[in-house]
Amino acid sequence: MDVRKKLEILADAAKYDASCSSSGGKRKAGKEGLGSVEGMGICHSYTPDGRCVSLLKILLTNFCIYDCQYCINRISSDTARARFTPAEVVRLTLDFYKRNYIEGLFLSSGVIKSPDYTMEQLIEVARTLREVHGFQGYLHLKAVPGASKELIDKAGLYADRLSANIELPTDGDLKKLAPEKSFAVTGGTMKEISARVEQSRAERQESPKAPKFAPAGQSTQMIVGATPTPDAAILDTASRLYTRFKLKRVYYSGYSPIPLVDARLPAKSPPLVREHRLYQADWLLRFYGFRVDELTPPEQPDLSLELDPKLAWALRRREAFPVDVNRAPREALLRVPGMGVRTVDRLLRIRRWHRVTLADLARLRVPLTRMKPFIVTADHRPTGLIDSSRLAERVTPPSTQLSLFTSAREALTGEL
Amino acid sequence: MRVEVGPDLDSFRTAARGLLARGVSPEQVLFTEEGSGQGSLLAPAVVPASAPVAGLSVPPAFLELAQKVACHRSPERWGLLYRVLWRLTHGERKLLEVESDADVYRVLTLAKGVQRDAHKMKAFVRFRRVEREGEEFFIAWHRPEHFIVRYVAPFFARRFPSMRWSILTPDASVSWDLEQLTYGPGVPRSQAPEGDALEEMWRTYYASTFNPARLNVRAMRAEMPKKHWATLPETRLIPELVRQAPQRTSRMVSPKLELSESSRFMPEHQDLASLAQAAQGCRACPLHERATRTVFGEGPAGARLMLVGEQPGDQEDRVGRPFIGPAGQLLDTVLAAVGLEREQLYVTNAVKHFGWVEGEEKQRLHAKPGRSEVLACKGWLDAEVAQVRPKMILCLGATAAQAFLGPGFRINLSRGQIFETPWAKAWMATFHPSALLRMPDERARAQARIHFEADLRRAADTLRALG
Ligand code: SF4
Ligand code: SF4
Numbered sequence: 001m002d003v004r005k006k007l008e009i010l011a012d013a014a015k016y017d018a019s020c021s022s023s024g025g026k027r028k029a030g031k032e033g034l035g036s037v038e039g040m041g042i043c044h045s046y047t048p049d050g051r052c053v054s055l056l057k058i059l060l061t062n063f064c065i066y067d068c069q070y071c072i073n074r075i076s077s078d079t080a081r082a083r084f085t086p087a088e089v090v091r092l093t094l095d096f097y098k099r100n101y102i103e104g105l106f107l108s109s110g111v112i113k114s115p116d117y118t119m120e121q122l123i124e125v126a127r128t129l130r131e132v133h134g135f136q137g138y139l140h141l142k143a144v145p146g147a148s149k150e151l152i153d154k155a156g157l158y159a160d161r162l163s164a165n166i167e168l169p170t171d172g173d174l175k176k177l178a179p180e181k182s183f184a185v186t187g188g189t190m191k192e193i194s195a196r197v198e199q200s201r202a203e204r205q206e207s208p209k210a211p212k213f214a215p216a217g218q219s220t221q222m223i224v225g226a227t228p229t230p231d232a233a234i235l236d237t238a239s240r241l242y243t244r245f246k247l248k249r250v251y252y253s254g255y256s257p258i259p260l261v262d263a264r265l266p267a268k269s270p271p272l273v274r275e276h277r278l279y280q281a282d283w284l285l286r287f288y289g290f291r292v293d294e295l296t297p298p299e300q301p302d303l304s305l306e307l308d309p310k311l312a313w314a315l316r317r318r319e320a321f322p323v324d325v326n327r328a329p330r331e332a333l334l335r336v337p338g339m340g341v342r343t344v345d346r347l348l349r350i351r352r353w354h355r356v357t358l359a360d361l362a363r364l365r366v367p368l369t370r371m372k373p374f375i376v377t378a379d380h381r382p383t384g385l386i387d388s389s390r391l392a393e394r395v396t397p398p399s400t401q402l403s404l405f406t407s408a409r410e411a412l413t414g415e416l
Numbered sequence: 417m418r419v420e421v422g423p424d425l426d427s428f429r430t431a432a433r434g435l436l437a438r439g440v441s442p443e444q445v446l447f448t449e450e451g452s453g454q455g456s457l458l459a460p461a462v463v464p465a466s467a468p469v470a471g472l473s474v475p476p477a478f479l480e481l482a483q484k485v486a487c488h489r490s491p492e493r494w495g496l497l498y499r500v501l502w503r504l505t506h507g508e509r510k511l512l513e514v515e516s517d518a519d520v521y522r523v524l525t526l527a528k529g530v531q532r533d534a535h536k537m538k539a540f541v542r543f544r545r546v547e548r549e550g551e552e553f554f555i556a557w558h559r560p561e562h563f564i565v566r567y568v569a570p571f572f573a574r575r576f577p578s579m580r581w582s583i584l585t586p587d588a589s590v591s592w593d594l595e596q597l598t599y600g601p602g603v604p605r606s607q608a609p610e611g612d613a614l615e616e617m618w619r620t621y622y623a624s625t626f627n628p629a630r631l632n633v634r635a636m637r638a639e640m641p642k643k644h645w646a647t648l649p650e651t652r653l654i655p656e657l658v659r660q661a662p663q664r665t666s667r668m669v670s671p672k673l674e675l676s677e678s679s680r681f682m683p684e685h686q687d688l689a690s691l692a693q694a695a696q697g698c699r700a701c702p703l704h705e706r707a708t709r710t711v712f713g714e715g716p717a718g719a720r721l722m723l724v725g726e727q728p729g730d731q732e733d734r735v736g737r738p739f740i741g742p743a744g745q746l747l748d749t750v751l752a753a754v755g756l757e758r759e760q761l762y763v764t765n766a767v768k769h770f771g772w773v774e775g776e777e778k779q780r781l782h783a784k785p786g787r788s789e790v791l792a793c794k795g796w797l798d799a800e801v802a803q804v805r806p807k808m809i810l811c812l813g814a815t816a817a818q819a820f821l822g823p824g825f826r827i828n829l830s831r832g833q834i835f836e837t838p839w840a841k842a843w844m845a846t847f848h849p850s851a852l853l854r855m856p857d858e859r860a861r862a863q864a865r866i867h868f869e870a871d872l873r874r875a876a877d878t879l880r881a882l883g
Contacts, residue, residue, distance in 0.1 A: 004620050011624035029577055031594075036575040042539045043639065045650055047626035048658050050635025057625060092617070098554060098579060099543045101618050134578075256629050272630070272826065349513045360516035 001082060007092065009082040013062040013073055014108055017165075018221060018253040021054065025138070025160045025215040033134025034097065037160060041103050041138065055106040055140060056096055060084050060121055064110030068167070068178035070226045070255060073110045083112075086124045093129060097137050104138030104160070105129070111144060119147035119155065126158035143193060143218075145186040152192050153213075156200075161216040161248070164189040166241065169234040173227040187245075193218045194245040217248035224275055226255040231278060231303045232296035239285050239292050252278040277303040284309055287341055288334045311337040314374060324376040325356050338371040421494055423449040423563075425486040428494055432501055442502045447494035474504055477512050484527040487534075487564045496522055533561045534568050540644050541572070541583055544612040554581040557608035558647055565590050569597050584608055615649040622650040628661035632829050662821045662835045662843070676795030677701060688717055688803050691796065695768055701792035703769035703785070708733045713764025713800050721879055722762045722806035722840070723747075724797070724816040726848055730780050733770035738763050743850035747812075750849075754873045762804045766819040767793045782850075790819050801839050807882045809840040810875050813848025832871040834878055842878050846871035 027037040043052035061083035062073040072079050093105045107125055111118050122141050129135040141159040143152055156162055164186050168174050171183045193214065200213035220241060224234060238250040254275040281303055284290040288310070295309050296302065297316075304312045314321065314337050323332050325347060333344045343364055350356060355378035362368060373382045417440065421428045428447075435445060478501065485493050500519050503511050514520055543554035554576070560568075565588040572583065573592050582591040584603035591598045636654075645651040677700035683690040692712040698704060711728035714737060723739075731741035739747055751758055767789055772780040785793075797819060801809070811817040814827045820839060827845060837843040847868050855861040 004617055007617065007620050008624045011621050015625045015627050028574055032578050034576065034578055038571075038574075042535070044539050045622065045648065046636040046640040047622060048633050048636050048654055048661065049627045049630040050632035050639075051627070051630070052639070053622065053625060056621065095614055096618065096621075098576070099545070099612065099614060099618070100541050100556070100576075256627065272829075346515050350516055353510060353514050356516075363516040363518075363521050 003084075003088055003092065006082040006084055006088070007058070009080050010059045010062060010084060011057065013079070013110075014057045014059045014106075016072070016253065016256055017057065017106075017108060018251045021052075021249070027136040027138075027160070029136040030134055033136055034094070035104070035135050035137035037104075037136065037138050044101055044103065054103045055138065056093055056102045056104070057106040058084070058089070058092075058108075060086070060089065060107060060109035060118075060125070061112055062110050063112055065113070066111050066178070066180045068181065070167075070177055070223055086121060086128060089125045090128045090133070093137075094133060094135065097135070102137075104140070106140040108142035109144070115144040115146040116148050116151060119144045119151040123151065123155050123158065126155065130158050138216075140216075143189050145181060145189045147189065149192055152189060153196060156193065156196055156213040157211055159214050161219060162193050162214045163219045163221070164193070165221045166237070166250075167221070167223055168227060169222055169224075169229045169237045170227075173229055177226065190218065190220070190241070190245040190247075194247075197246070218245065219247055219249040219251060221251040221253055223255050224252050224278060230296070230301035231274075231281070232292065232298075232301035234278060235281055235285065235292045235296060238282060242286065250282060252282070271305060273305050274303070277305065277309060281309045289331055290335075308337070310335070311370070321374045322376045322382050323374060325361075326351050326376075326378060336371060336374050338367040340366075417444055418446050418448055420448050420450055423486075423494075425483060428482075428486065428497065432498055435498070436501070436505060442495070442499040445495070445498060447498065449491065449494075474501065475509070475512060478504060481512075481523055481527050483567070484530040485523055487530045487562045487567050488526045489562045490526060493526060496526070530562050530564060530567070534564050536560075536641075536644065537564060537568050538571055540640075540648060542647060542649060543579075543581060544609045545614070546609050551580065554579050555584065555609050556582070556647075557584045557603070557605050559643070560585055560587075563587055566599065569599075573597055611649075619650050619653055623653055623657060626657055628657070628664040631658065631661045631665075633658060633833070634829065658833065659836050662825070662830075663837055665821060665825075676798070677792035678795035682795065682799065686799055686803060688713075688800070691799050691803065695796055698768070698796070700795070701769075701789045703767065703771050703789055706772065707769040709736050710768045711736055711738055711765065711770070712768060712796070713738060713762055715762030715764075715804070716760065717803060719760060719762035719804050720807045720882075721756065721760070721875070722764070722801065722804055722809045723812060724809060724819070725763075725765045725812045726815040727765050727767040727782075727785050728770045729782055729850070730770065730772070738765055742853060743848070746849040746852060750869055750872050753869065754876045756872070756876050756879075762800070762806060764797070764800055766790055766797060766816045768796055769793075785815060787818075790815060794819060806840050808842040808844070808875065808879050809837070810872075811843075811845040813851060814845075816848075817845035831867065832874060834874070842882060844871065844875055844878070846875075 021041055025037045026039075027035065029035050041054050043054050045053040047053060059073070061081070062079065063081050063083060064071075064073045064075055067074045067076055071077075089105070089107065093102075096102045097104070105125075107122055109118050109122060112121070122144075126139055126141055129137075129139065138161075139159045140161045140163065141155050143155060143162045143164040145164050152162070166183070166186055167178055167181060174181050174183065196213045197217060200211065203210035204212065222234060222238070234252070241247050241250060252275050254272060281290075281295050284295060285292065290310075290313070294313055303309050307315070314335070320332075320335065323336050325333065330344060330348060333339055333347065334341065343366055346364060347356060347360075350360060357377050357379045358368065358372075361371070361377065372380065375382070419431050419435065421431050427450075431447075482497055485497055496519065500511065500523055503519070511517065512520060515524060537558060537560050541556045541558045543556045546553050546555060565583070565585055569583070569590040569592075572581065572590075576592070578594065580591075580593060582589060584607070586604070587602045589600045589603050591600070640648075640651075645654075678695075678698055681694055681698045681700060683694040695710045695712050698710060704710070707728075711732050715722075725739060725743075728738060729741045729743065732738055732744075738744070748758055751761075767785045770780075771783045771785050771789070773783045775781040809820070811820065814825065817825045817827065820837065820843070825845070827847065831846050832844065835843045847864055849868070852861060852864050852868055855864060
């Protein structure tokens with residue numbers, strides 16, 4: 001099979017993994033080398049699904065000895081199979097990189113023979129790129145859950161980012177659909193990564209010469225909508241991962257219908273907007289000081305599809321409003337619907353010099369109609385609106401089209 | 417007074433220093449660019465470039481902004497920069513923190529434009545490999561919006577230190593010879609290399625990494641503006657990928673060929689009249705229990721356009737004909753406006769029985785059919801398509817569209833686009849006319865109406881083009 005055919009199969013098989021950003025870290029090639037990593041990663045292209053093409057995202061192979069039901073590569077699937085040699089992946093990465101098509105490589109793989117054997121193959125690609133070719137572009141390697149500590153340690157020396165996928169939001173879901181996987185094993189791998197990241201950071205504080213370990217940290221991916229598990233449980237798992245293993249990102253990937261699907265799985269994919277709401281809620285947890293039970297209270301364990309989670313919260317907690325833009329502390333401003341972190345920080349600066357008016361807000365390009373009922377400015381005070389039962393209707397964006405359109409961007413910037 | 421600058425930041429700085437030192441306020445100066453006006457009235461030598469002006473210190477943030485703004489194509493930039501500089505040095509030292517100030521806002525907007533353009537240049541430059549005298553060169557032709565070649569070139573030097581490369585643009589060019597950057601004049605596209613054998617491989621990757629189940633052309637366009645497509649080898653695949661997406665998705669969603677429940681009720685001869693009659697006895701899903709009668713499709717067997725709605729409504733259920741209620745009237749109006757005649761179309765619904773719930777005043781309120789009812793009724797729809805064999809199918813609303821393409825289809829994302837499908841050469845979905853009547857928000861309703869008319873017009877044009 002020629003390389004192009006393999007590429008077709010192995011890129012297709014990798015496309016269901018959403019965790020494909022390339023931000024974080026800093027690298028620079030020597031005179032003889034190639035590549036750099038500087039701050040925010042670059043999206044070199046976009047496919048008609050609206051997603052960014054930043055890394056060469058492929059599987060080393062889609063042969064797999066496991067049988068995860070939601071995955072097209074499971075052993076019982078009769079999909080076409082292919083396998084790259086490590087040298088082929090190295091060649092392809094360098095060729096693409098030199099033409100400025102990509103920021104680097106995102107290499108994952110089905111499990112062949114054993115987790116350790118698979119991990120060794122991935123490491124071989126990374127080692128060759130870094131040591132033989134002086135490649136300093138971005139490298140994201142999959143950490144195969146259950147691979148030995150020594151191998152994880154080695155992978156982190158070459159990779160910018162490592163990720164072990166948690167796959168499903170609860171252990172019960174895993175038992176049902178991915179019998180060979182468990183929270184315990186994946187958690188063990190995540191723990192090893194986070195410990196080594198921390199250790200390397202400490203060492204480098206003492207001596208900048210100490211080796212870097214996965215400087216862009218670790219991420220994970222959760223498939224949403226393959227089981228009936230509610231958003232509350234999904235966010236709860238995510239928030240525990242953030243605290244326990246210091247994850248950089250949790251990616252939510254709406255279960256995508258795959259060819260030759262198993263009868264245990266739903267016949268349809270969850271609405272695209274659900275994934276979008278989860279990303280919004282995720283940002284609220286990490287940067288806006290919200291707790292999981294505020295966003296998904298027991299009586300409403302799923303996020304609203306119509307309202308963004310912050311607006312939904314504000315409508316449940318009207319007594320917290322209106323908030324005075326000229327006086328309120330940062331935490332209170334962050335909870336105003338339509339107010340993003342960047343806007344809040346700008347306002348805090350602006351109000352040191354003059355009293356903020358509606359015109360100021362308009363120039364900062366905030367969604368004023370949505371925000372007005374919730375704020376007080378030097379020249380505006382909402383009148384009774386907050387108690388009106390029609391409030392929800394008034395502040396809801398006219399159609400969901402807008403939010404779908406902005407979703408990709410919001411997932412990146414998290415401005416709510 | 418008229419002052420001529422560079423047009424580069426250094427020459428502006430020199431001029432501005434001189435002006436500030438002499439206390440010339442922004443209203444008194446007009447900046448022009450070299451070659452665009454008469455000679456300078458202010459010799460740059462009035463104040464030597466390196467001499468610090470007493471009391472003149474500008475925040476580093478300004479210099480950083482000015483560096484970007486200077487690359488902008490807008491002729492207002494020098495005047496604007498000088499105004500901000502003046503205000504910074506005349507009592508408003510913290511001006512840049514007031515991002516809502518009109519001048520600051522403008523400066524930031526220009527800077528952001530340049531920043532974005534620079535970012536797109538880093539992203540969209542595509543090198544092509546050529547060999548000359550045994551040496552390997554990488555050459556790209558790119559069309560930036562602003563004068564950013566010098567601003568962005570160091571990035572490429574850091575990233576590709578071991579390659580000999582050149583980036584050519586209409587305004588300027590730059591080359592790296594493994595040691596240093598050399599700048600030159602603009603170069604027309606015709607002088608850039610034509611292709612690279614690797615581009616076929618890149619296109620293979622691009623096509624394979626695309627997920628047709630999540631088609632979202634608008635998001636793609638927002639991030640990858642069409643003006644850059646000409647120099648991106650992968651973009652030529654886009655129309656084909658978009659066109660085939662629904663077909664590929666439908667293969668993903670309905671992998672097994674399930675037999676629709678209603679197939680049990682199919683007549684032996686499947687001409688339209690027999691089908692319509694047999695459907696009167698259909699009991700394949702619970703909907704028939706509460707409805708008055710089956711409302712089958714109507715229209716000539718050879719119709720070139722087939723319209724598919726959701727399900728009959730209250731009036732249709734009483735009379736037994738599709739699209740005669742308020743939604744049907746709206747539909748007729750728009751059809752007439754775009755030059756389509758209802759009599760020549762085959763009009764039907766995805767589900768043939770009226771589904772309803774009781775309202776507060778005992779009226780029958782339309783209830784959206786579920787997926788299982790749609791699938792149960794699909795047998796009738798398929799039989800109609802097979803008989804009519806339309807050149808084009810126009811689905812009104814998500815239910816109809818999803819009856820063909822599965823539940824992943826989104827009206828909001830894919831409305832108005834023409835797809836090639838197994839059922840008809842051209843296939844399109846748009847809003848259901850009753851959605852236009854129901855939308856609570858007036859603006860949204862007017863907007864949707866415009867889209868609806870445009871979609872129908874496009875459908876009519878497509879139909880004509882199909883011959
Ligand atoms: S281990 Fe990974 S590749 Fe293998 S079946 Fe499970 S999810 Fe798919
Ligand atoms: S709705 Fe369709 S499937 Fe259901 S009973 Fe009526 S004709 Fe049959």
